[in-house]
Amino acid sequence: MAIEPTTWLVLDRAVGDLEGQIYRAFRARILGGALQAGAPLPSTRALAAALGLARSTVVAGYDRLAAEGYVNAARGSATRVAPLPPPPQGAADGRSFAPVPPPGSPDPARFLPLRPGLPDLEAFPHATWARCLAARARGLRVHDLGYGDEQGLPILRAAVLDHVRRTRAVVADPAQVVIVPSTAAAVALLAGLVLAPGDAAWVEDPGYPTARALLQRAGARIAAVPVDVEGIDLGQAPAGPPPRLIHVTPSHQYPTGAAMSLARRLRLLDHAAACGALVVEDDYDSEFHYAGRPLASLQGLDERGCVAYLGTFSKVLAPGLRIAYAIVPPRLVAPMQAAVRLSGGTVPMHLQAAMADFLEEGHLNAHVRRMRKVYHARMVETAERLDAVAAGRWRAGPVDGGLQLALWLASRHHDDTALARQLQDRGLGVLPLSGLFVGPAQPGLLIGVATAQSPVIDRLAAALDALVLPSDSRDANHGCRI
Template sequence: MPSLPPPWLPLDRASGNLEEQVYRHMRDRILSGKIATGQRLPSTRVLATSLGIARSTVVSAYERLKSEGYLNTTTGSASRVAPLSMSAFAKRDAAPRSIRPAPNVAAEQRSLEPGVPDLTDFPHKAWARCLGARARWPRVHDLGYGEACGIRELREEIIEHLSTTRGVVARPEQVLIVPSTRVAIDLLASLRLTVGGKDVAWMEEPGYSTAKVILAKTGASIIPVPCDDAGMDVSGAVGLPPPRTIYTTPSHQYPTGTTMSLQRRLALLDVARSSGALVLEDDYDSDFQYGSRPIAALQGIDRHEVVAYLGTFSKILAPGLRVAYAVVPSWLIDEAQAALQLRGAVVSTHIQAALADFIREGRLRAYLRQMNEKYAERMAATVSALRHHCGHLLDVTEGSGGLQLASWFHNRTADDAAAADALRQDGIAPQPMSRFYLGAPRPGLLFGIANASTKDIDALAARIARILTKCGGGSAPTGTLPHQ
């Protein structure tokens, strides 16, 4: 195969991270159809020589493309582009229509409670220094009302962070700073779903119960779309009313923890484009991955601006900061900013400015590295302990990322709500998986690992096994499990 000239895959050596550049260029060419399905790619050695970079850099980029489903490789054979649906990347259509306003929602804590990060290692000194500097010497604009969508500095730092860690492609103008992801969901739902109207929202099944409540408050019909080991499957929604909004957690599905496959992502984007729907991509804790690098965000491969990307600092830093964000499509910027200003859902300017400094100084990245190691250790210990002590009762998932660990009762008729109540009375607070379903649930328990103690988790898992066994191993209601 002839060597490829640099213009085919231009690299900017000054900006660094050559592996990321090779990955991005290859991925974008595959998605745009410039590299066709089934096409053979140059060997890692040939491409590295052509570009004048280390072969290991190209190998890493190819491995990443393979892990995300873009390439098929077999030992001894050339890498080829995987069969993909390209209809989601056809010629750009006109931007979807927009609409008007809606409402809000609330939480507690004990052992193995999901949704609660570890706050004992919060970088108090670094944060106090950033916050103190902004409080002691406030700039003039720090004292005013400021922009309703957030200060420019923080929006720039968020885009810089997301582009390098999550593959998000956007401008700072597209970022809205809000107090929580709930506010972001509520705001965007109000722009897409007519209150009291007959709009339709598709929702992952199982899925984040608070998102269901927010979407339902508009009066929209909520249609559950099933998830399996490959994530949300829109092929299961064929024949259903087309959606105006689609809520999904593709990188780390809540609550199951699965990752949506590339084929499913492309199918979802195709449905959103053809139906004029806005996809709400909630990327709540994808900074934490154990054993593999995080898969790029759905927003990063969206070529028709149908995805609004939602994130929060509550899971990666602390809920008390009350800082989250939404990266909205460019066609929605003006309407979203006007709606946000009307609501007055703002975050303190000093908190925003301090957080911008915290990110710029590399404190966030360092903290994420530190906590990834700790959370990975706690996740592994929790998985091992639960499988050892509760394996006869629960099917415990792999726990490849995030702060939650899903488990399922072997007994499909189990009353998981009663089991969770029995555990809560003993100071252990998993959530029943049934609460995340609109339709017939699959019973299980969702554990939080962020505050698990690796030295105590074995004894805790043994306690869980005893409690579940004592009350029938999660069997169907017989009056033996107490309710609070």
């Protein structure tokens, strides 16, 4: 018999986002154990009638639950709660929390199409940003020109929190938001707060080399944890002391493009709570998700203060803005504020104020909506064009989101560093994937799709077709997990 949610599902129509309220209410009941695996949900028609909503609103809420693995939905049968992994044995120990580019990187002084990590700078909303910036440069209040709050202007912190609440299901208070120049700055600050020399830090393998270098600089002993199609696999973590910090990119893993499954997310949170580790969730490009709604943030699932959430405007707008943010657990607010004060790494006040206006006036959302369509088309065109000439020599990774596409070479004997340099000499700014591994590497190329217009894609396909020799059939696919 289907459950009757109308006794506990109370909607606040004044707040809006009724679809999100339905999703969050069911998610909380499922994670809290009130709804057990196999329990049927009411039909969308019955629930819509009981709540006085359009059926499409309930369908959208159920679709979000299904997309993130909380329920199983099949045509012609009831939607049912999906089985979730049991928590591991053991409890938290109660402890308190007292870069060099990879080989073959393009010259950073040169702009090359297909360079990963760059949005389409020609599409930057110059006129709108200039208006916001000019208005704030002329109209800053006197007290905004002083040293100000180390965490950032309150208006920007509130605007950022509103943005990530709506788009990423982040759960926090404005006091937890810290404005920083970059996510790298945030990683460095958090590493300084959490890590002592010799502490273990876990990173994804392959993963973001700048984060790895920053953790090493903080004195951490790096343990690389393999990634597969479900994200970081803690079952493959190397033996050793428990981590004090775990850096992950769960929504769109860098560089593979994998999305961390719900089972892996819950296991990661349980493991972090059990060993007293801080999870640094680097949500670097989640605005650009192409296959339905993006997965909710890991931070939004965390009820034990284990996750620090990082976001940036570099991938959405332009790296030159130098505005990013960290949303830290409550216990780290005061230490983070002190660390920012000592580092001197604050964002100029007129930039913060202009970004607050840009967010509040809806310009960021409009830009993301427009560019999501553009980037999706470029991602799909790149993958399809390369697939058409692959002939078994390579395969493309997921195309569900992000600004870069992983292209895995079929033979382990390919030298992707030399191949990347040859392509760079042809004016194509791709990166070798092998430089992003700590353990045994899988060769491939990382392709930035934000600047992948048709003539450039054709140049890449022709160059790869000429440069990559056929694979040895005995070594094709070479046990690739990704």
